[in-house]
Amino acid sequence: MENLIIAGRTFRSRLFMGTGKFSSPQAMVEALEASQCEMVTVAVRRVDLDNPHDPMMEAIDWKRFFLLPNTSGARNADEAVRVARLARAATGTNWVKLEVTPDPRNLLPDPVDTLEATIRLIKEGFIVLPYMPADPILARRLEDAGAAAVMPLGAPIGTKRGIRTRDAIEMIIENASVPVVVDAGIGAPSHAAEAMEMGADAVLVNTAVAVARDPKRIAAAFHLGVIAGREARLSGMAGTSAPEASSPLDGLL
Amino acid sequence: MKGIDTTKSFEELVKALDLNNLEEQLNHPQSLREDDLHNPDFHGFIRLLTPKTDAELETMAHTASRITRERFGRVIQLYAPLYISNECINGCTYCGFRHDSDAHRVTLTDDEVMEEAEALHETGFRHILLVSGEHRGKVPPERIARLARRVKRRFPSVAIEIYPLRTVEEYRTMVESGVENITLYQETYLPDYYEKYHPSGPKRDYSFRLAALDRAGAAGFARLNVGALLGLAPWRVDSALTGYHAAYLAKKFWKSVVAISTPRMVDAHEGITPPFPANDRALIQAVLSYRIAFPDSPIVVSTREPAPLRNRLALLGATTMSAGSKTEPGGYTHGDEHAERQFEVEDQRTPEEVVEDLKRVGVDPVWKDWDGAIG
Helix, strand or coil: CCCEEECCEEECCCEEEECCCCCCHHHHHHHHHHHCCCEEEEEHHHCCCCCCCCHHHHHCCCCCCEEEEECCCCCCHHHHHHHHHHHHHHHCCCEEEECCCCCCCCCCCCHHHHHHHHHHHHHCCCEEEEEECCCHHHHHHHHHHCCCCEEEECCCCCCCCCCCCHHHHHHHHHHCCCCEEEECCCCCHHHHHHHHHCCCCEEEECHHHHCCCCHHHHHHHHHHHHHHHHHHHHCCCCCCCCCCCCCCCCCCC | CCCCCCCCCHHHHHHCCCHHHHHHHHHCCCCCCHHHHCCCCHHHHHHHHCCCCHHHHHHHHHHHHHHHHHHHCCEEEEEEEEEEECCCCCCCCCCCCCCCCCCCCCECCHHHHHHHHHHHHHHCCCEEEEEECCCCCCCCHHHHHHHHHHHHCCCCEEEEECCCCCCHHHHHHHHHCCEEEEECCCECCCHHHHHHHCCCCHHHCHHHHHCHHHHHHHHCCCEEEEEECECCCCHHHHHHHHHHHHHHHHHHCCCCEEEEECCECCCCHHHCCCCCCCCHHHHHHHHHHHHHHCCCCCEEECCCCCHHHHHHHHHHCCCEEECCCCCCCCCCCCCCCCCCCCCCCCCCCCHHHHHHHHHHCCCEEECCCCCCCCC
């Protein structure tokens, strides 16, 4: 499987993993390893940045995994920008997964403040991967603003309801020049495969792994699901609009 | 929850209910309905609270446990209360701090509060709840705001559980001082019982207290925490109205988390016994019903509850727990005999023991789940 490139950095795995909701740091690390992911997102709110022995940060071998801090909990652009700055100061990375979720019940991203925070953070030199509603115009606006990837939701966070925003995500994929990472709602490896078959560049999974009876085992299954979906996409699977190697009219006209 | 009318005040909604009829409905067993397990409306929520068979409770427990796992994960967020003062001008008949008890009264100085806070920080706590009796003279809102600002430098999350403030502006001062979380229990939502238990002091005013979380919501608290003190009145009715209140606030203040606490009355000072005791089965049914009807609401279970029950509730619906609580001012730095306690703590485990027990049942204890950069 060919590599994924975001903001000039190469990733071998197209599965991104979240770190919340696990029963222990050890269960989390085992799942991360089994998933063979590289990109790992961590909520700044959960990390005690003053504590060099924060259990979550200490449990993960950061030589093996790439840290993507996220702004989970931020309710508006100001809060998200503050959290991102804090993450950069504490960890040294300028990558950030932007989450602006004013509604604590469904944790749906705020399109207006997400765009505003993206613009501000890019000005400050961040590499921004915004979590966003599956809105094709917003995806274009975020890309125009300089987002390194766009992360539309399949369904609200934690619901495991799969790709409920299929038509919109297809439009986003069709038009995007930056990687599209389907984030939130992916509840099963088959959902991950579906997103990849649709042409998503990567998927982010957390709840489905963390709350499974055997997180390690399902993490490995997600790894396979992502590969299966990607391979299917590249195979020119019947019924998909995957790009052809050459035009059907080549040399005829 | 569907169908909540927020164009009216919550008191108007309560007044529009026939409380006797509601109690009758709640006491009449109704079989568990499958559709009540999925986002029930207020009527469905009431049906969840009616008497249930063991098998029905088992089904509810499976659902509640699954929802908790999916929405919150296998985690419990820990916090500790810090009592600033046990001075109080109210006469709540069930409370160790009531003005006419011969309790030894203590109001901590700012430095003493910080010593207590440091002791909690050292233990590992990063979420702190500032608690005070009602005494605007000794503990005015400005002082609480000042203390919050100091404590906030060490604690990402600062909550308050104090007397109701008078205006949105007063509450806004708290929010601007870094307090993002407010707990205010109505004690009982039943006006007749409320009047009986609150014979003197400003707390006599049921309506003023009931509307306080509206003032707090308007001031922009990130979290509003409701609760009734189970044991004061028939628990099914108070649980139903607590849920109604939570649903009302959640719709009206869509940016605020609405959390639900389940304090249960244990013997307070001088051996007062709860007039309507809620047994463990009652508490469990209340927690399961809240979880099913409010999938996204944190549920708080304090050290009023014994350790074995808390360990089990961590898997069924609870998301937030205090640990090692001292319910008297100065309790963390001066030992147990410094001042009068508000209530006796059933769960006597140290925070370390709570943490170990949670790990043993497969739950990750979380010390920090908020950040000063957020609010």
